[in-house]
Amino acid sequence: MSTTPKTLPKRSEVSPDHQWKLTDLFADQEAWDDTYEETKAQLKKFEEFRGKLSDASNIGACFKFEDEVSLKLEQLYVYTHLYHDQDTANPTYQALTQKGRKLLVDAGEAMSFITPEILSLDDAELDRLIDDESLKAYRFTLQEMKREKAHVLSGAEEALLAQVGNLSQAPQNIFGMLNNADLKFPNIEDEHGSEVELTHGSYIQFLESANADVRRRAFQAVYGTYAKLKNTIGASLTANVNKNMFYARARKYPSVLEMKLYGDNVPVSVYDNLVDSIHESLPILHRYMRLRKKLMGVDELHMYDLFAPLVDEFKMDITYDEAKQTVIDGLQPLGADYLQVLENSFKEGWIDIYENEGKRTGAYSSGAYGVHPYVLLNHKDNLNSMFTLAHEMGHALHSYYSDNTQTYRDAQYTIFLAEVASTTNEALLMDYLLKKATDPKEKMYLLTYYADQFRTTVFRQTMFAEFEKIIHARTEAGESLTPQDLSSIYYDLNVQYHGPDMVVDRDIEMEWARIPHFYNSFYVYKYATGFSAATSFSKQILDEGAPAVERYLSFLKSGGGDYSINILQKAGVDMSSREPVREAMSVFEALIEQMEQLSE
Structure with a gap:
């Protein structure tokens, strides 16, 4: 049949x-x-x-x-x-x-x-x-x-800089064409012994394989390919750094870093505090690497093992209606007003739920002032889609509260703040699911999911941010920046971040060559600060209750009517101090402790 x-x-x-x-x-x-x-x-x-x-x-x-x-x-x-x-x-x-x-x-x-x-x-x-x-x-x-x-600058100077605009896109455009159009990886052997094509899209899937040989072959093939192009990609990245220096000097900024933070009025101390706080917390990441090594049962933990499964895939079938109810239950700590808006949004046509022919992929929150926000989903009945729903509704309710409190001109919040509300929702939902989980396998699956978000969003993005700072500072000091220099800086950072239980394979020194974010300079730190601020908010909400909720709602209502740092500070998260990152790290450490207990 x-x-x-x-x-x-x-x-x-x-x-x-x-x-x-x-x-x-x-x-x-x-x-x-x-x-x-x-x-x-x-x-x-x-x-x-x-x-x-x-x-x-x-x-x-x-x-x-x-x-x-x-x-x-x-x-x-x-x-x-x-x-x-x-x-x-x-x-x-x-x-x-x-x-x-x-x-x-x-x-x-x-x-x-x-x-x-x-x-x-x-x-x-x-x-x-x-x-x-x-x-x-x-x-x-x-x-x-x-x-x-x-x-x-003067009118004539501004006109001249505008003409340079197209030229300034060259490093990013050249890298984009090389990376997306011209660069080809070799075929590799999969777990069944078949020759399969290695692509940008399939690389992470190979790294998630349960077979260590498949992971190693994919890892070596990717970085071996980039190593053959290190001079060309090194030249494009160095050209991007030089372009940034040209604009910083033309616009009279003391450094590229200060120029890039100026738009959001973020002090350089925020950037430095993030890097310093993460350095202070590296022993916690090293502890996670040690635990990963133990859970995988390997004698050596390699760089290509970071995406390998720690537990068997725990199947969670979650319909949209179940996801909706679980999100409502998980966000109870945010109080009656927030929940009322959230429940109304589910009934009032804010959301486009399922995939259809021709529909855009992914998910987002969008909208126009004066009308409720809109959310596009492509819901699948799984855990990831449930977290996507919580995430996008965080954006939507941030916009709703801003729009209903601020004038049109002051309602739009900055990119620096954008990921805070969405990630706070995810943190509260995760806390709820962990408290509710009774099956140890389910609990370990959730803990691994959350711990890897800390690793990739806070530690990894901060390592990227530190790499950017080092290469710009060296160039501004008149030092050379050869492909060998870039590889050496990047390799040393990986050794420092991953700790003594990780075999830092030499191939990883070429990873700088495949990161497109390095052409949107000094941007990635916002992922780490946003995640840290959200984790701090969620911890305060769970620990303090009503007073913290009141502060958090005041943050959601602030829009862009003040500088981002001030808005967060008034709501109880001072990103100019190390405290939010430390609070986030205490949550990460608690996750690892739970994982260690479950693995005994």
Whole structure:
């Protein structure tokens, strides 16, 4: 008897109960078209403000109009991109998305004079505007403009830097083409003795194999391939460092690191504290490596063993309805108000749940101010999808609270803060699941899942961050940076981070050559700080209850109305100190203790 293979439903076949409700943004296509035409016509009005932005009344009127237009642009664009993502093959919404993007570009050009014109005022005039009561709603915007002023150049210099923009993308583009298009790995032998293709996508799957020979072959094949290209990739990474130095000097920053942190107004001490705190906590990671070695029952733990399974795959079949209820149960510590919003979101068309033909892969939270957030999922009945639901609802409720508390201009939170709310939800859910688990195998599976998040998100990203700091500091000091230097720095960091129970295979010295994040310099530290802040929040919530919940909700309501460090500090997480990382490390240590007890 033959069975018909299960195929994905077409979008038209998906139950309305499983779809998000985009009519909350625009009632129909006609309403979108009307708003589009109205907004397009409004762009011409910006010219009325050109040359007049020197007094409070004109600046206030201009900002107010800018907000009105920007809000409509956001709603227009979000509507098209959500429709497009639910069925990417639909030509109507492909065209509409392009139309929405084009309007955003036109709007950017129409508003481009506003900031330079205000910044042409002297500091005393800017200070008067910042203190003007009639501009109170725009105080933070004006403070930010003044803060940036020291690094904005003359019109001619800015025009020249803009022309260099395309050239500055060369290191990243060259690496991207080499890594994604030209680089080919050799075939390797799998656990069945068959020759199989090794690709970027399959590499981690091979590292997760229960067969050590398969893991070793994949590991050596990948880094052997990069080693053959070390001079070319070394040249592209060094060119990226030199590009960063050019911009830092042109814009009068003391260093590349300070330039990269300036946008979020994050002090260099936050970066240094992260690295120093992780150095202080390396014995805990070394303890985890020792435990991993014991659980795997091997005489030597190698770099290619880091993704190997520690326990047999524990099968967790979790339907969407079960996942939804478990997330609600797991987030009980956040209190009645949060839970009410969360439960309403499940009933009010915020979420597009299941995969369908043509739907965008992955998951995200998106939305436009003035309308509830939207969440795209591709739910599978497993543990990972349940954590994805908790994660994305963390983003969605962060946006909901910010939008409902802040003005349009101050509602958008920074990337530095973005992962905090989503990861706090995951930490609370994990705590709930661990307390509820009765099967030792299930508990070990969950503990391993969580411990590896600490290893990859906090330790590994901090090691990347430290590597970036070292290579930029060396170049700024006038030292050379050959491929051999890059490999030596990277290898030594791996030895330091992984400790005495790990055989640090020489091949790992080439890993720097395959990390695309190194071309988006000084970004990866945000993964580690965000995870640490979230772990600190969740620990405070579980330990203190109501007062910590109140502080956490105040964080969710703060949007981007202040600098990220200040927002976290007011809510009880001081990222300028070592305390949040230490709190996160105490959670990690407690996980390892539980794993050790279960393994006895």
